[in-house]
Amino acid sequence: MTKKVIALVLVVMMAFSLALMTGCSAGTSGSKVKVGFVFIGPVKDGGWTEAHANGMNYLKEQLKVETMHREMVPEGPESKKAIKELINAGCNVIFTTSFGYMDPTLEMAKENPNVKFYHCSGFKTADNMSNYFGRMHEPRYLSGIVAGLKTKSNKIGYVAAYEIPEVISGINAFTLGVQSVNPNAVVKVRWSHTWIDSAKEKDAAVALLDDGCDVISQHNDSTSPQIAAQERGAFALGYNLDSRNAAPKAYMTAPIWNWGPYYVNEVKSIMEGKFKASAYHGGIKEGILDLAPLTDVAPAEAKAKVEEVRKKMVEGSFEVFKGPLQDQTGTVKVPEGKFLTYEEIFGTDMNWFVKGVEGKIEAQK
Amino acid sequence: MIRIAKRTDLTKLQSIKMRIAAVLLALLTAGIFILVLGHNPLSVYGAMLVGAFGNLYGFKETILLTIPLVITSLGISIAFKMKFWNIGAEGQIFMGAFGASFVALNFPHLPKPLLLLLMAVGGILCGGIWALVPAFFKAQFGTNETLFTLMMNYIALKWVTYLQYGPWRDPQANGFPKIADFGENAILPKFLGIHIGWIIALVLVFAINLFIHHTKKGYEISVIGESENTARYAGMDVKKIIVLAILLSGGLCGLAGMVQASAISKTLSVDVSGGIGFTAIITTWLGQLSSPLILLVSFLFAVMIQGGAYIQTVFQIPQAAASVLQGMILFFVLGSEFFIQYKVFFRNQSASELTKEGI
Numbered sequence: 001m002t003k004k005v006i007a008l009v010l011v012v013m014m015a016f017s018l019a020l021m022t023g024c025s026a027g028t029s030g031s032k033v034k035v036g037f038v039f040i041g042p043v044k045d046g047g048w049t050e051a052h053a054n055g056m057n058y059l060k061e062q063l064k065v066e067t068m069h070r071e072m073v074p075e076g077p078e079s080k081k082a083i084k085e086l087i088n089a090g091c092n093v094i095f096t097t098s099f100g101y102m103d104p105t106l107e108m109a110k111e112n113p114n115v116k117f118y119h120c121s122g123f124k125t126a127d128n129m130s131n132y133f134g135r136m137h138e139p140r141y142l143s144g145i146v147a148g149l150k151t152k153s154n155k156i157g158y159v160a161a162y163e164i165p166e167v168i169s170g171i172n173a174f175t176l177g178v179q180s181v182n183p184n185a186v187v188k189v190r191w192s193h194t195w196i197d198s199a200k201e202k203d204a205a206v207a208l209l210d211d212g213c214d215v216i217s218q219h220n221d222s223t224s225p226q227i228a229a230q231e232r233g234a235f236a237l238g239y240n241l242d243s244r245n246a247a248p249k250a251y252m253t254a255p256i257w258n259w260g261p262y263y264v265n266e267v268k269s270i271m272e273g274k275f276k277a278s279a280y281h282g283g284i285k286e287g288i289l290d291l292a293p294l295t296d297v298a299p300a301e302a303k304a305k306v307e308e309v310r311k312k313m314v315e316g317s318f319e320v321f322k323g324p325l326q327d328q329t330g331t332v333k334v335p336e337g338k339f340l341t342y343e344e345i346f347g348t349d350m351n352w353f354v355k356g357v358e359g360k361i362e363a364q365k
Numbered sequence: 366m367i368r369i370a371k372r373t374d375l376t377k378l379q380s381i382k383m384r385i386a387a388v389l390l391a392l393l394t395a396g397i398f399i400l401v402l403g404h405n406p407l408s409v410y411g412a413m414l415v416g417a418f419g420n421l422y423g424f425k426e427t428i429l430l431t432i433p434l435v436i437t438s439l440g441i442s443i444a445f446k447m448k449f450w451n452i453g454a455e456g457q458i459f460m461g462a463f464g465a466s467f468v469a470l471n472f473p474h475l476p477k478p479l480l481l482l483l484m485a486v487g488g489i490l491c492g493g494i495w496a497l498v499p500a501f502f503k504a505q506f507g508t509n510e511t512l513f514t515l516m517m518n519y520i521a522l523k524w525v526t527y528l529q530y531g532p533w534r535d536p537q538a539n540g541f542p543k544i545a546d547f548g549e550n551a552i553l554p555k556f557l558g559i560h561i562g563w564i565i566a567l568v569l570v571f572a573i574n575l576f577i578h579h580t581k582k583g584y585e586i587s588v589i590g591e592s593e594n595t596a597r598y599a600g601m602d603v604k605k606i607i608v609l610a611i612l613l614s615g616g617l618c619g620l621a622g623m624v625q626a627s628a629i630s631k632t633l634s635v636d637v638s639g640g641i642g643f644t645a646i647i648t649t650w651l652g653q654l655s656s657p658l659i660l661l662v663s664f665l666f667a668v669m670i671q672g673g674a675y676i677q678t679v680f681q682i683p684q685a686a687a688s689v690l691q692g693m694i695l696f697f698v699l700g701s702e703f704f705i706q707y708k709v710f711f712r713n714q715s716a717s718e719l720t721k722e723g724i
Contacts, residue, residue, distance in 0.1 A: 042683065070677060072684040076636030077629045081426065081674070088422045089678045099541060123539070164540040193530070193542070348539050361540070362530070 033093055033271055035059065035263075036086030037069040038079060040098035040221070041196040047221035047240040048195070048257075052097045052120075054241075055259030062264045063271070075100025083108045087115055093270055095263070096120065098195060099164060105129060116275055118266065121166055123346065125277050132262065133166070135283035137173035137320045137345060138313050139255035139291040142306050143237045144177020146252050147185075147215045149299040150235055151178075154185040157208025159218040159225045161195050163361045165350035167219045172354045173320045174217055179356050181305060188213055189359025196221035202228045209234055216250075226250055235297060242292040252298035257289050281342055285314045321345055327352040372708050380705045387701030395693045404680055416675020417668040423675065425559055429629070430667035432562040433458075433621045435660055437645035439573045440617030442654045444496070446577065447590045447610050453499065453514030454618045455642025456521035457492040461619025462626035463525060464491030466544070466633035469551035469626075470533070477550040484551060485623050492619015493612040495521060500611040504604055518642065526635050533633070546632045553628040560628035566660075569617070574656035586610045618642065647699070669694065 037056050041049035049071065060067050068091055070082040079101045083094055087108075095118045096105045102122035109117040109129040117129040125131055147156050156178060160167050175187045188211060190204040205216050205225035209232045216229040217237040223246035229236035230250035238246070238254030262280065269275060282288040291310065294303055312318035321340035327333050333352060334340060344350070351361055396406035417427045437454050444451035464487035472480060499513035528544065535545040553560040577583040585606050589596045596603050622637065630637045648666050652659035673687045682690075 042685070068678060068681065070684075074636050076634050076639075077631075078636060078639070084422065084426070085674060085678045088420070089675075100543070103543075103546070162541060168540070351540060 033065050033267060034091045035065055035067045035093045035095065035267060036083075036089070036091030037067065038073050038082050038086070038094065038096040038098075038101060039069055039071045040073065040075065040100075042071050043069065045196055045221050046223045046243055046246060047238075049097070049221060051240045051257040052095075052259055055257075055263045056095075058260030059263040059267060062260075063267055065267060065271075073101075075104075077104070079104040080108060087112055092116065093267060094118070099162075099166060102131075116270055123279075125279055127277055128275075130266075130277045130279065132266075132280040133346070134257070134281055134286075134289045135342065136166070136255060136289060137169050138284050139289055140170045140173040141177035141180075141320045142291040142310060142313075143217065143253060143255050144174040144179075145181050145305050145309065146294065146298050146302045147174070147217060147235075147237060148178035148180070148182035149302045149305070150252065151182065151185050151215045153212050153214045154182065155211065155213045156185055156187045157205065157211070157213035157216045158187050158189045158359075159201055159204040159208065159216065159220050160189055160191055161220050162193065163191065163351075165346045165348070168353070168361065169321075169345045169350050170219050171357060171359075172350075175354050175356045176320060176325075180309075185356070187217075187357050187359075189353075189357060191359075191362065192220055194220070198222040198224035201225050205229060206232075223247065238292070244292075244295055248295075248297075250297065251295060252302075253294045254292045255289065256292045258287060262288055281346075283313065284310060285316070326355045328355055328357060330355065367709060367711060369707050369709050372706060375705060383701050383705055384698075387697045391694045391697035394697070395690050398686075398690065398693065402682060402686055404682070409676055409680060409682075412676050412679050413669070413672025416679070417671040421558075423671060426674075427664070427667045427671045428559050428563055430670055431664045432560075432566045433625050433641045434645055434648055434663035434666060435566040436562075436569060436621040436624065437618050437641055438649040438652060438659045438663055439569055439656060440492075440614045440621070441645055441649040442652070442656070442659060443573070443577070443586065443610055443617070444614035445590075445649060445654050447586050447607065449500065449503075449607070449611060449614075450511040451496060451514050451611070451614055452511055452646065453496060453517045453615075453642075454621075454645055455638055455640070456514070456518035457495050457615045457618035458622035458625070458638040458642050459518075459521035459525050460495040461488035461492035461616075461622025462630075462633050462637045463521075463528070463622075464488045464619060465623035465626050466547075469547045470545065473548035473550060475550065477554075480550045481553065481627070484627060485620060488619040488623030488626075489616035490619070492622060493614075493616035496611050496615025496618070497608065500607060504607060522635065525633060525637070529634060544633045547627065551627060552631055553624065560624075562624040562628055565620075565624065570656045570660045573617075577656070582606065582609065618645075647695070651698070651702070 037052065039049045039052060043049055043053040056067050056069060059065065068086055068089060070086065073079050073082040075098055086094055093116045097120040099121045102119050102124055105117050105119045106124050106126060106129060109126045113128055119129060119131045121133045122131050158171055160171060171189055178185050178187060188208055190208055192200045192204045194200050201220045201222050202224040205228035208216060209228065215235045216225050218225040218239050223238065223243050226236035226238055226243060226247040230247035234250060235252055236247060236250040237252055240257055242254060242256055244251045284290050291306060309318060319339040321334060323334035323338045324332055324336045325334040399406040399409050416423050418424055437458065441451055441454050465484035468484045468487045495517060499510050499517060502508040502513060503510045530542045533544045535543050553562060556564060585601050589603060589606060593603060626633055626637050644666065648659060648663045652662040669691055673691050676682050677684055677687050
C-alpha cells in the first residue's frame with residue numbers, strides 16, 4: 001500500500017514540475033507601487049465590496065498602477081494570511097476594507113514596516129497604517145427623510161450587521177432623519193450578525209416585514225433585504241451602491257460610497273513620497289459618500305426636503321447629532337446646544353439608541 | 366442495471382495505473398475549467414507550485430497548513446482503527462481551542478512554558494471529553510457514533526459562538542464580537558521561523574506509529590476494530606480500551622485546536638478551525654490510517670490549499686473558482702479510490718466473466 005501512495009505522489013510531483021517549467025512566477029518589480037486590497041465579500045456583491053472594487057478600478061485607470069485583490073476573506077486569522085500573500089506577491093500598499101481586519105492589519109503593519117497600510121472603518125493607526133472612513137451618518141440621515149415620508153404603517157425596518165459604533169450611529173442618524181419629517185414613525189432593528197450573507201439578511205428583512213414594517217433599510221452588504229421588500233410589495237433603501245436594478249419596484253435611494261478619488265489621492269501621495277499616517281473621514285462635501293439619486297418610487301415631496309438638508313450639510317451648517325437628543329429610556333444623552341463630534345459618533349460611547357428606535361444592543365445586556 | 370462488487374484481484378501495478386489515470390484526468394478536466402476562465406492551465410498549475418514551494422514564505426505557509434491537518438488526522442486515525450467513525454474532529458478542535466483559551470485568558474501571567482503546558486492539557490482534556498460523550502452513548506445504548514459525533518460539531522461551534530458574542534466578548538473591541546487576544550506568554554514559540562507545532566506534529570507521527578504498531582494497547586485497538594468479540598474472547602477489557610482510544614483520538618484533535626488558537630488565531634474565534642476537522646477525515650482516509658502516509662497526504666493537501674490561495678492572488682481567479690478547482694482534483698483522486706476498491710459492471714455481464722477478462 002505504501003508503495004502505491006508513494007507512486008501516486010511521484011506522479012503528482014512529475015505532473016506539477018512539468019507545469020512548473022512552463023509556469024510563471026510572480027516577480028516583484030523594483031520600487032514601483034503595487035496596491036493590494038482585502039475584501040470581505042465577492043467583488044460583485046452589489047454592495048460594500050463592489051463599491052470598494054469600483055474604487056480600486058478607478059485607481060487603476062487613473063494612475064495606471066498595478067492592483068491586486070483577495071475576495072471573501074473572513075475577519076479572523078485568514079485575513080492576516082491574505083495580507084501576507086498580497087505582500088508576497090509584491091504589493092507595497094495594502095487597503096483592508098472591513099472593521100474586523102483592524103487588529104490583523106495592525107499586526108501586519110508592525111511586521112512589515114516598509115509596506116503602507118490603510119484600514120477602512122476602524123480607529124487604530126500606526127506609523128505605516130492609516131485609517132479611513134466617512135461621515136456616513138450624513139446620507140443616512142437623508143435616507144431617513146425619504147423613509148419617514150414614505151411609510152404608511154409608521155414602522156420602518158432596519159437590517160443591521162453588528163453592534164458596533166459604525167452601525168449604531170447609522171441607525172441613530174437614520175432614525176433622526178425619519179423623525180425630522182415623521183415624529184410618529186419608529187425604526188425596528190434586527191441584527192443579522194454578519195456583514196454579508198444574503199440568506200441571513202433576507203431572513204431579518206422578512207421578520208421585519210412580518211412585524212408590520214413597510215420600508216426596509218439596511219446596514220449589510222447584499223441586496224437581499226431590498227429584494228425581500230419588493231416581494232412583499234414594500235419599499236426599500238439600499239446601502240453602498242445605487243442598486244436600483246436589484247429591486248426596481250421597491251428601491252427608492254441608498255446612502256452610497258465613492259472611494260475612487262480617495263484611493264487616487266492617497267496612492268498619488270505615496271508615489272510622490274509624501275505618505276503620512278492619518279485618520280481620514282470625509283463627508284458629502286468631500287464627495288466620498290452621498291445619497292444616490294431618488295427613483296420614482298420615492299415620495300414626491302422627498303426630493304426638495306433632502307436637497308434642503310443636503311445643502312446645509314455641504315455648507316457645514318448642519319449637525320446630525322445635535323442636542324437635545326434622548327436615548328430610548330428618555331435620558332438626555334446630548335444636551336441642548338451641544339453636538340457630537342466625529343470621534344464621539346464613532347467612539348466607544350456610541351452604545352445607545354436614540355428615542356424612536358425599537359431594538360436593543362445585545363452587547364450591553 | 367448496474368452492479369458494484371468488491372475488487373480482490375487488482376495487482377499493485379494496476380492500482381498504480383488507475384491512480385495515475387485519476388491524477389491526469391483531474392489535471393486535464395481542471396485544465397479545461399482554467400481555460401474557460403481565460404488562463405493558461407500550465408501557468409496556473411505552475412503558479413500553484415510556486416505558491417506552495419516557490420519561496421520561503423510560501424513554503425512556510427504550506428507547513429503552517431500541514432501542522433493541524435497532521436495532528437487532527439492522527440487523532441482521527443486512532444478512532445478509525447477501532448472502526449469508531451469519529452466525524453467529530455471539527456468539534457473536538459473547537460473544544461480543544463476552548464480549553465486552551467480558558468487557561469490562556471484566565472492565567473495570562475504564568476511563566477510561558479507552564480502556561481503553554483497547561484493550555485495543551487486543557488485542550489487535550491476538552492477535546493477528549495467531547496469525543497468521549499458519543500463513545501459513552503455508543504457503549505451504553507448502541508447509538509450511532511457517526512451521526513452523534515457529527516452533531517457534536519455543531520454544538521461545539523455554537524458554544525464558541527456564544528462565548529464570542531456573550532460572556533467572553535472583549536469589552537475593548539467597541540462592541541465587535543471578538544474574544545480578547547492572548548497575552549505573549551500564551552503564544553507558541555517559533556523554531557526555524559515556524560511555530561513549534563511542526564515539531565509536535567512530527568513527534569506525534571513517530572509516537573502514534575509506535576503506539577499502534579509496537580505497543581500492547583495499540584494492538585488491542587486494532588483487534589477491537591477487526592472484531593470486538595475476538596477481543597473479548599482474548600480477555601481484553603474492551604470498554605476500557607475504547608475509552609482510552611477515544612480519549613486519545615479526541616485529545617489529539619483538541620491539541621490541534623490548542624495549537625491553532627495559540628499560534629495562528631492568537632485567540633478563540635469561530636474561525637479557529639476553518640474546516641480542518643473535516644478535511645482531516647479525507648487526509649486520514651487517503652493516508653490509509655498509517656501515520657507516515659498521513660504526514661505525506663496532509664502535506665500534499667496543504668500544497669493544494671496554499672497553491673489555490675496563491676493563484677487567487679496572482680491570477681486574480683475568484684475565490685469560488687479556486688475552490689471549484691480544488692474540488693475537481695479531490696473528486697478524481699477520491700473517485701479513483703472507489704474504482705480501486707470496487708468494480709462496476711452491468712447486469713447482463715456476469716461477475717465471473719469480468720474476472721476472466723481480468724480488468
